[in-house]
Amino acid sequence: MTPYAGVGIGFAHHDISGDDSGDDDTTFAWALMAGVDIDLRDRWKLDIGYRYLNMGDVEFLDEKTGGKDFIIEDYDAHEIRVGLRYSFSCLRSCETTHDYEPMK
16 A cells, blocks of 8 residues: 655636626636555556645626626535556566576
């Protein structure tokens, strides 16, 4: 098992549209992550993790009707993620077999 933690920063683009309204907004986004990789076989790993994603305050203007602006404050997400990973190269976990006896 290999535990991990991480952080991320970036941008999120939000788009809202409907019959009588529409607008978009781009906000700063950041994330915190933690989880564990579990070795299943030589090249297979199970990844179980948690991510908190914050996309800031999203502001929309109702351009089509000239109506009020509206704001979604602290637009965020809590995610539990499960994945299966296959490694195409052997860096640490694959054993090497030889047809000869190594010298001592």
